[in-house]
Amino acid sequence: MDLTSQVYTFFVNRIYNSKFLVKALLFALFISLSSAYAQETTSYSLINESNAGLLKRAELLMDTDVITSIELSKALLLQAQSADDTLLSAKLHNLLGKANKKNNNINESLHHFLQSSVYYSKLNDSRNQIKASINYINILLEEKRYDELTTRIETLLPTTLVYGDDFFIAQVLLTKGDSFYEQKKYNDAITQYSSALKYLVNKDEQIQKQLGETYKKLAQSYKRLENREQTAHFYTKALEIYTNLDDLKLMARTLNTLAEAQRYLDNLVLALDYSTRALEIHKEIDDPVGLAKALLGAGIIYRHINLYEKSLKHINEAYLYYKKVNNVLGIAKTSNQMGLLYTRLKQFDQAEIFYQITIDLPKGMVEEKTLASALREMAVINYESGDLVSAMQYAKKAYVTYKNKNLTSYISITARIIANIYCSGTVILATH
Numbered sequence: 001m002d003l004t005s006q007v008y009t010f011f012v013n014r015i016y017n018s019k020f021l022v023k024a025l026l027f028a029l030f031i032s033l034s035s036a037y038a039q040e041t042t043s044y045s046l047i048n049e050s051n052a053g054l055l056k057r058a059e060l061l062m063d064t065d066v067i068t069s070i071e072l073s074k075a076l077l078l079q080a081q082s083a084d085d086t087l088l089s090a091k092l093h094n095l096l097g098k099a100n101k102k103n104n105n106i107n108e109s110l111h112h113f114l115q116s117s118v119y120y121s122k123l124n125d126s127r128n129q130i131k132a133s134i135n136y137i138n139i140l141l142e143e144k145r146y147d148e149l150t151t152r153i154e155t156l157l158p159t160t161l162v163y164g165d166d167f168f169i170a171q172v173l174l175t176k177g178d179s180f181y182e183q184k185k186y187n188d189a190i191t192q193y194s195s196a197l198k199y200l201v202n203k204d205e206q207i208q209k210q211l212g213e214t215y216k217k218l219a220q221s222y223k224r225l226e227n228r229e230q231t232a233h234f235y236t237k238a239l240e241i242y243t244n245l246d247d248l249k250l251m252a253r254t255l256n257t258l259a260e261a262q263r264y265l266d267n268l269v270l271a272l273d274y275s276t277r278a279l280e281i282h283k284e285i286d287d288p289v290g291l292a293k294a295l296l297g298a299g300i301i302y303r304h305i306n307l308y309e310k311s312l313k314h315i316n317e318a319y320l321y322y323k324k325v326n327n328v329l330g331i332a333k334t335s336n337q338m339g340l341l342y343t344r345l346k347q348f349d350q351a352e353i354f355y356q357i358t359i360d361l362p363k364g365m366v367e368e369k370t371l372a373s374a375l376r377e378m379a380v381i382n383y384e385s386g387d388l389v390s391a392m393q394y395a396k397k398a399y400v401t402y403k404n405k406n407l408t409s410y411i412s413i414t415a416r417i418i419a420n421i422y423c424s425g426t427v428i429l430a431t432h
Contacts, residue, residue, distance in 0.1 A: 051076065051088055055095070062099050070099045090119035094132055101139065110139055126163045130156070134168065137175050141182075149179050166199040167207060173199070174214065186221045193218045205245065212241035212250065216257075223261070232261040249290065252281035256294045263301055272301050292321045296334055303341060312341050328365045332358045336374055348381050355381075369410075372401035376414055383421055392421050 054076050061069035073096050080088040093116035100109035113136040120129035133156045140149040153176050160168050177192030193214055200211040219234035235258040242250040259274035275298040282291040299315035302308070315337045322330030335357040342351035358366065358374035379395035382388070395418045402410040 051080070051085075055088070055091060058092075058095060058099075062095070062102065066099050066103045070096065070103065073099065086119055086122055090116050090123065090125070090128065093119060094128075094135075097132070097135060101135075106139065106143060110136060113139070126159065127165070130160055130163060130165070130168050133159075134171055134175070137172070141175055141179055144182065146179055146183060149175075153179075166202065167210070170196040170199040170210060170214075174210075174217070177217065181217070181221060184224070186224045190218060190221045193221065208241055208245055209247075212238045212245070215241065216254070219257070219261070228261060228264045232258065232265060235261055248281050248285050249287050252278045252285065252287065252294065253290045255281070256290070256297050259297055259301065263297075263304065268301060268305050272298075272305070275301055288321060288325075292318045292330060295321075296330075296337065299337060303337070303344070308341055308345055312338070315341065328361055329367065329370075332361055332366045332370045332374075336370055336377075339374065339377055343377065343381070348385070352378065352381055368401050368405055369407065372398045372405075372407075372410065372414075375401065376410075376417065379414075379417055379421070383417065383424070388421055388424060392418065395421060 054072065058069050058072045058076065061072065073092050077089060077092040077096070080092060093112045097109050097111075097113035097116060100106075100112060113132050116132040117129050117136065120126075120132060133152070137149055137152050137156065140146075140152060153172060157169075157172050157176075160172050173192050173196040177189045177196065180186070180189035180192060196214055197211070200207055200214060202208075215234045215238035219231050219238065222230035222234065235254060239251065239254045239258060242254055255274045255278035259271045259278065262268075262271035262274060275294065278294045279291075279298060282294055295314045295318040299311045299313075299318065302311035302314060315334055319331065319334035319338060322334055335354040339351045339354035339358075342348070342354065355374040355378045358371060359378070375394045375398035379391045379393075379398060382391035382394060395414060399411065399414040399418060402414055
């Protein structure tokens with residue numbers, strides 16, 4: 001008998017076996033009843049679970065399953081609105097604002113934060129009304145919706161001032177300052193940041209961290225305005241705060257930026273001291289990005305004091321890190337610095353290799369000033385080697401880039417290079 005026939009015979013015999021049939025029917029009935037009971041129990045649990053419990057569940061789900069969190073919150077919001085539960089509606093709108101932001105539903109997030117603010121206003125809960133509004137304006141800042149942001153801040157600031165919470169007032173002023181900073185209105189940004197300082201006097205750790213961040217923002221604004229003295233002053237103030245907080249990562253990074261500020265002031269000994277301290281702290285912490293920046297900063301200072309071998313060592317370490325993580329901006333900056341060093345060492349073949357690395361990086365991913373510097377230096381190298389045609393091509397590209405960025409001092413330097421090339425080979429250049 002083949003296998004199919006054997007199986008068929010087996011089942012036929014079993015079907016006619018009354019004991020087997022009774023057992024099978026009882027087992028099926030047990031499974032059916034168990035399933036029905038489980039469903040009934042689950043349904044009963046969901047129906048009778050409190051609104052507070054469901055809200056808590058939606059909050060917890062936001063970190064693991066944001067879609068389910070949103071759907072549960074929306075269903076609960078409908079119930080809250082039907083029951084005219086203003087407080088629960090306010091909380092759910094706030095949760096939906098956070099969840100939709102996490103899920104990148106920006107307009108939905110804005111809608112819910114705004115509604116949350118409205119509901120809290122009805123409850124005369126100014127604190128939560130302001131918190132929801134701050135979440136709202138921060139999204140507007142991230143989305144670069146500056147006109148709308150300005151309007152909302154003008155509405156929010158009076159409410160915040162009346163409520164009188166210094167930290168909230170500072171947050172609104174800082175958001176306004178950040179808006180001006182992103183629009184390159186640095187003097188206006190400085191005005192807002194400076195206004196925020198008087199509200200950041202509490203010794204609470206959170207307030208002190210915000211104070212340090214505000215000093216840093218003031219330093220960055222003055223740096224954009226090329227006010228070197230004020231840049232160094234506010235980085236120093238930020239460093240004092242981070243030192244008091246014993247925040248090693250922020251200390252190391254601020255020391256590095258302070259070293260750069262002092263380098264621009266030509267205080268090279270002080271700059272090197274700050275840079276060395278930054279590197280010492282970086283040996284104790286896990287901050288590879290900050291370490292790479294510190295290595296680059298130290299290398300530039302060593303180049304300025306003519307310690308080229310030390311400079312090469314530090315910058316090469318930074319270059320290798322940026323190459324490893326494929327950080328295009330970092331590769332461009334460090335390869336340019338390597339090119340400058342090899343130029344100083346009169347190793348022009350090596351210098352050319354590194355400038356070419358910058359030039360060959362993906363278009364649009366390198367800062368224009370960095371790219372223009374590589375083009376300018378390649379023009380000089382080709383000029384010195386007698387390749388005037390290539391020199392002119394590089395120089396003109398650099399000139400156009402500097403012109404587009406309105407970098408006056410660099411424009412004049414590049415113009416002189418072009419003039420020198422013309423003077424050295426008018427006849428040769430005219431034929432190309």
